[in-house]
Amino acid sequence: xxxxxxxxxxxxxxxxxxxxxxxxxxxxxxxxxxxxxxxxxxxxxxxxxxxxxxxxxxxxxxxxxxxxxxxxxxxxxxxxxxxxxxxxxxxxxxxxxxxxxxxxxxxxxxxxxxxxxxxxxxxxxxxxxxxxxxxxxxxxxxxxxxxxxxxxxxxxxxxxxxxxxxxxxxxxxxxxxxxxxxxxxxxxxxxxxxxxxxxxxxxx
Numbered sequence: 001x002x003x004x005x006x007x008x009x010x011x012x013x014x015x016x017x018x019x020x021x022x023x024x025x026x027x028x029x030x031x032x033x034x035x036x037x038x039x040x041x042x043x044x045x046x047x048x049x050x051x052x053x054x055x056x057x058x059x060x061x062x063x064x065x066x067x068x069x070x071x072x073x074x075x076x077x078x079x080x081x082x083x084x085x086x087x088x089x090x091x092x093x094x095x096x097x098x099x100x101x102x103x104x105x106x107x108x109x110x111x112x113x114x115x116x117x118x119x120x121x122x123x124x125x126x127x128x129x130x131x132x133x134x135x136x137x138x139x140x141x142x143x144x145x146x147x148x149x150x151x152x153x154x155x156x157x158x159x160x161x162x163x164x165x166x167x168x169x170x171x172x173x174x175x176x177x178x179x180x181x182x183x184x185x186x187x188x189x190x191x192x193x194x195x196x197x198x199x200x201x202x203x204x
Contacts, residue, residue, distance in 0.1 A: 005041050009148060009199055013046065013122065016145045021092040023122040024143055028130040029150030030187035031074065032160035034203060038150065039126040050120045052091065054127025056100030057084040058109055075186050076129050081136050084127075088143050091116065091123050128186065131193035141196060149197035156203070157187055 016023050027039045036053065043049040057080045064070040069078050087099055101113030116123060129137050131147055152160075161183045165175035194200055 003203075005038065005045060006199075006201060009042070009201070010045065012146055012199055013042070018121065022094060022120060023145045024088065024091060025122060025124045026130040026140070026144040026147040027124055027126040027150070028128065028147060028190070028193065028197065030152065030157055030190040031128060031183050032157060032164055033150040033152045035126040035128075035150060038148070038201070039124045042124050046122050046124075048119055048121040049124060050116045050122075051124045051126060052087070052099055052114065052116065053101065054079070054084060054125065054130065055102035056109055056113060057081070057087075058102055060109065061107065072182055074128075074182060076132065076134065076137065076189065079129070081129075085136055085139055088125060088140060091125075092143075094118055094120070128190045129193070131196040132189070133193065133196070144198075146198045147196065149194045149200045150203055151191075151194055151200050152203045154184075154187075158184065161187075 013023065013025060025042070027035050027042070029035050036051075039051045039053075043051045058073065059069075059078050059080055061070060061073075064073055064078055069075070072078055087097075090097055096118045097116045098112040099114050099116070101110045102108075103110050103113075130140055130144070131149065132138060132140075158179060161179040162175045165178045166172070170178065
């Protein structure tokens with residue numbers, strides 16, 4: 001997502017009540033759809049806002065290897081979904097909280113890599129699986145005050161995913177394998193959850 005934030009999204013968020021604690025906004029979509037960009041744009045525009053990525057809840061590579069899931073890293077079953085659910089529940093209260101982040105260069109989780117300050121009024125949570133209907137992800141639905149889904153055409157998504165792996169130094173053949181064996185199947189799972197969004201952004 002590179003275009004300006006749709007004014008409808010800002011109106012939606014600004015119209016939400018703040019009487020029950022922090023506003024929790026979900027930004028969901030398939031990999032390479034532009035979730036991080038939109039989340040950061042919103043955090044820059046909204047007062048006292050912070051971004052919390054879901055990526056810090058990747059399971060450790062050693063755990064994934066033991067479970068035979070390393071090649072599927074990034075799929076729903078390769079995340080600590082219950083740990084993430086606990087964090088989202090805790091984010092409602094206006095207190096300072098730390099959360100894990102993900103270091104892509106080292107391919108590992110950084111415990112307490114990020115922090116939400118006590119005076120934060122709006123938390124924008126971004127990730128692939130925030131709107132899934134399968135357990136335990138479906139428990140997140142009731143926690144969002146609003147949810148935004150980025151809908152990107154399959155061809156554009158494929159091109160972005162290939163370029164992402166090229167940028168990481170992978171050959172054309174390796175990038176194609178990464179995209180087609182894991183990223184695109186994950187994207188198909190994510191796209192099925194678009195129906196649960198409050199607002200859908202149609203990107204190119």
